Structures are given as structure tokens and as C-alpha cells.
Amino acid sequence: MCGLIAASIGISINTSGVFYSVVASSLHLYRGSFAFHMTIFSMVTAITALFVPSLLKKINFKLLLTIAVLLAVLGTAGMALASKTWQFNLLGALRGFATGIFSIVTVTMIINNWFIAKNGLTTSLALAFSGIMGATFSPIFAIIIEKTNWQFAYLVEAIVILLLTLPAILIPYKLDPAEEKRAPYGQAEETATTVNPGSRKINTTALLLLIVFSAFVAYSSSMTQHLPGYAGSMNYSIELGANLLSLGMIGNIVSKLLVGVISDYMGIVKATLLLISANILACILLIIGHPVALLIIGSFLFGSSYGLGAVCSPLLTLKAFGKNNYGKTFPMMSFAGNLGASIAFSIIGYIYDFTSSYIPAIIVILLMLIATVLSVLFIGKFPKIIRKIP
Template identity: 25%
Template structure:
């Protein structure tokens, strides 16, 4: 019996595998994209708005493919799905290094975004909800924090590699390294459900082994997807996803913002490393805070805190120390997207049909990408600065506080109507 208690639940090994996969895919590929914008536009003579349009195409593909992604994950072996997805994502990213025209980014961002849906958006929240009934917030925080850990290492490395070897070599190197590490990790650690290992979810029962009596297995509570999608809580959550994604999207523009102020690509890489350290600390903090004070209060705190770095960037962006501090705090705040987005979904609608509800809600994420990422690029191209972008971010942070309050009022309506059970 003592040996059983000492044994580490497999959920934690799965979390390690998820953390490495998500960390490399986000920190090594997705958030590194901004470092390439200025070198590519200068080398190939492409406008910033025209190049960042590929982010918009990626978001359109994400929005269209999300409903299909949920069905694919439910139907096929999760390991086959994730291996295929990382090949699409990292392989397409590597192909950018061979392109000479902006059309190459427009073309290869399509398979890259399809792969990214599974690896960076869907797999983590769905698997953690399957495997963790206890410390769900902490597990989500650890997974999101992994992007900060890997990003803090890889972003400065990528900045130096771009400076020393060029953007082409850096694209190819990052893509191949991510594939080489993630594929064996997926094979060794990822499983869709605890039942595949003869276990209950972590924290579901006193013992880890599956009980042979089905009546004693854990039941999920909440609302159905059809009910959720008609509720004011759902539309408020959709708005939250839209604005927090638009706020987070500024990360892709930190490097051109820095270089527009006179900093070089190495400094931009270091600043993005600070962003990732902020993500690391924020993800862990928000996970623990949500377990302690709830997802609602934690999300409101995160949005209000976001006003601090934006204020610094508006007032003293030329001060290198303050710039780095602001970017670090900004990274801390945007960790709320990966951590609090899934936790808010669970808090509002439960686990009954979580994957369907979450897949629908994150369409707000895709729509924001369509608008914000190229929009920021065109604003910079037209005005020569990011000042108006920063003012827009202040507005979105405030609107998100309002959206959170309305979302939980909507949940109360569902409970009062007897639809939350």
C-alpha cells in the first residue's frame, strides 16, 4: 500500500510530454515568428503589412479547421494525430527558409496552422481535462509555462542565429530540431485517456486503478455544447478569447517594435527571451491562483495588470531597462491566454462536453488573429510607430474585464434555469 502511494501517477508523465511538445512548438516556432519579420522584409523588399498577412491567413485556416480538429482527435489515435501535426507545423516553418516571395509564406502557413491547432491549442487542454481532476489549474499552468521555459532559451538563440547565420538557416534549423525532439516524446508519453493505462484521472479516487464497477467511475458535470452556444456566457467568453488573443498577438510585433526604436535583432531576441520568462512565471502563477481564488478573479487581475507594461511602452520605450521590464510583465499577462482560457471554459460550462465547447469558443482566437496580426503591421507601415496599437490594447484590456463579469452572470442564468448539472 505504501508503494502504491509513492508511485507517481502517469498523469504527471503525460504532463511532462505535453510540456516539451507545447514548449517547443510555441517557444521554438510560434512566438519566434516575430523575430524574422524585419530581416525578411528588409532582405526581400516586402512591406511589413504584406508579410504579416500570412498570420491572418493562418487564423482563417484555424477558424475553419477547428470544428474538424475536435472530431479528428476523438476519432483517431492521438499519437498519430500529433506526430502528423508536428510534421505539418515544424516542417512548414522550416520551408519558410527556402522562400523568395511572400507567396511562400501565404502557402506554407496553411499546413503550419493546421498542425498548430492540434499541437499548441487543442491537445493540451483536452488531455489535461481528461487526466487531471485535481490540480487541473496547476497542470494547465505548467504546460503553458513550458512555452516560457523553452522560449526563454530559444528566442535569444534564434536572435543570435539570425544575426550570425541569416534568417533562412534559422527557419530551417528551428523546424528540424523541433520535429526531431517532439516526435519521440509523443510516442513515449502521450495517451488520450487514463483508461488506456488502466487508471482513473489524477485525484478522481483514492486509488489510481480503475474500479471494475462502472457506477463508481467519475461523471462529468456541466452544460451541453448546444445549450452553452446559445448562452450569454458563451458569447462573453468568445469576446474574451478575441481580445486576449489580439492583446497576445502584439508579441509577434515586439521585435519590429524594438528595431523601429533603434534596437538591433540581438536585443529584440533578448527582449523576447524576457517575454518568455514572463510567460513562464505567469503561467505557473495563474494556474496556482486559479486553484486558490478561482478563474474569474485571476482573469480580472491579469487584465488589470496588463495596463502596467503598456503604460511603460507608451511613456519610456527608449529606456532599454524599462523596455525589457515591460516586455517581461507583458509576457506574464499574456500567459493568461493559455492558462485561463481553458480554465474559464471549465469554470463556466463544466466538463460534460468540454472539448466541443472549447473548440467553438477559441474561434474568437482565430478571428482575432485574422484582424490583429496584419492590422498591427499595417498600422506600423502607415504611421511608422506602434503608439495607436498600444492605445487599442489598453481599451481591449478594460473591455475584457467587463466580458469576464458578464460571462459569470451568464453562468448564473444557466444554473438558475437548471441547465448546469
């Protein structure tokens, strides 16, 4: 599962920024025109995620995974041969569809099937590899581009995706341990008093609040990519801006690793509220902005917004609706998250264009984070509410 997340998000998405300026300059394209293929990638991934549970029921899992990986590898290798905007956009759609099949929805469904105990730890370990691989391979691809060319770098990326996904294809295992007549890890620890919302009707209010939560935290996380621009708007150096982005990525990795562990001991509601508090503090520090130490601390804490979307969202969904309804509900959270992230880049940029400041954008994010607190508090009460339903 670590390999699937590393390939579908860590390599395919989190290293994409390395290519923007180089490819655009090489082919005499607008940077925004080339980068638009990743917007298409994100939107197609979001739509695909909605249908993943149905596809997993109708098609053999290993066969579906193999086809998806081959499409992702071929689509990425095809980027090396493309030269027109429409070609990149078409390949972006193909890659988005393929990686959407073996991304967060599939991975978390498998983890939920195989792990009852330490579910939070396992989820956070797997999803942390999106940040780890992004941070590791971005400079590697940059060096390859500098030493050779961007076309060869895309071919190397395709090979890396294949290598990362091979274990999930080759190692024998089933989608659900019951298919192997085995029990999930920690099943003996499951008590008769455990609430199983999956056997009950899906609560519309809880569903809508979690959709809002996923969209808002994904929107918030997009501000991390604007940290270099924010530093520039405050007349700080380009080097500091790059360092702020790196700190945000470190916060991304650390938060994903920690929040799952914390949730196993404190519960996912308290763990999520703790992470939201860190993000609210980050917004305040970024708004103050002086001295530089506040920006540094704020950037690191702000990176934890990725942990909210990647780890807290699936765990909250599992808590609210149970494993039985997870496949019906989490794809909606995934769609909302991808949608929130895809529009945030443009909206945050437009806010700066019209106001000449990132402060209004950060204030909007601060309000969104406060709103997510209400969603989480309701989810915390939701299992108690459904116990009272006859």
C-alpha cells in the same frame, strides 16, 4: 504536452520573427510579403482548431498526431528550399494546419481528461513552454543564421520540432484515461457538489462573452511586439526597445507559470481578474511613459496578457461549460484568439501610421481589457445561475 506546445507555438510561431528581415533581404522580398505567410499560418491554425475535436473522435489519436508532426517537420524543412512568396505562403498554410492539430485545443483537452486536481498548474506549466522555447531558441536561431544561413536554420528548426514532439508520440498513453481503465489525477477529490455544466445546454451569452474575451486579450497581447516601435516613437534607443520586448516575453513566461497555480488556490475567476488588473496597470504605465522605469515595469506587466489568452481562456471555458462541452466550445475561443491576434498587428500599425502615436492603440486596448472584466464576472456567476435551472 510541454513538448507539443513548445513545438507548435514556441518554435513554430515565437521564433518566426528572427527570419523576417534576413529572408526578405536575401530573396529581395518585401518584409511584409514574407511575413504574410505567418498570417496565413495563424488563420489556418484557427480554422483547424475548430475541427480538432471531431478529428480526434474519428481518427486514432496517435496516428493523427504522427501525421501532423510529420507534416509540420516537412513543411518547416521545406521553408529552406522555398524562394518565392507563394511557396512560403503555401508552406505557411501546411504548417498552420499541422501544428493546429497538436496545439492548444488538443493539449488542453488531454490535460482536462487526465487532471482534475492541479488542472490549473498543469495547464500553466505546459503552455508556459511556448514562451520559454521562444525566448530560448530565438537567439540560437539568430546565431545559426549568422554563422551559416537562414536555410540551414530552418532545417535545424524542423529537427527541433521533431525532437520536441517525439515523447508525445512514443510514450504510450491514451487520449482519455478511461480508455486505459484508469482514473484522472485527483478524481477522489471531486465532490458531489461540483457543478458540471457539461451536462446542460450551452449558454449562448456565456459563449459569446468568452469569445469576446479570447479575441480581446489576444488582440491586446499583440501590442507586445510593437514595444520596440513604441520606444522609438518616444525617442528612446533601439537597445531599450529590444529590452522592453524581452521584458514582455519574461512577463509572458512568468504569468503563465503563476496564473495556473493561483487559479488552483483562488479560483480561475479571481486569478483572471488579477491578471487583467496587471494589464490595465501596464497600459497606464505605458501611456505615462516617463521616467523609463515606468516603461520597464509596464512592459513586464504587459507580457502577462499572454497568460490571459493561453491559460485563463481554456480554464474559464472549462469552468463555464464543463469537460463534456469543452471540445465543442474551446475551439471557438481558440479561433477568436487567433483571429484577434492576426488582425491586431496590422490595426495597431495603421493606428500609428495615421496618428503618429501608439497612445490611441494602447487606449483601445485599455478599453478592451475593461470590457473583459464584465465577461469574467459573468462567468464567475454562471455556475450559480445554471444551478437554478430546473
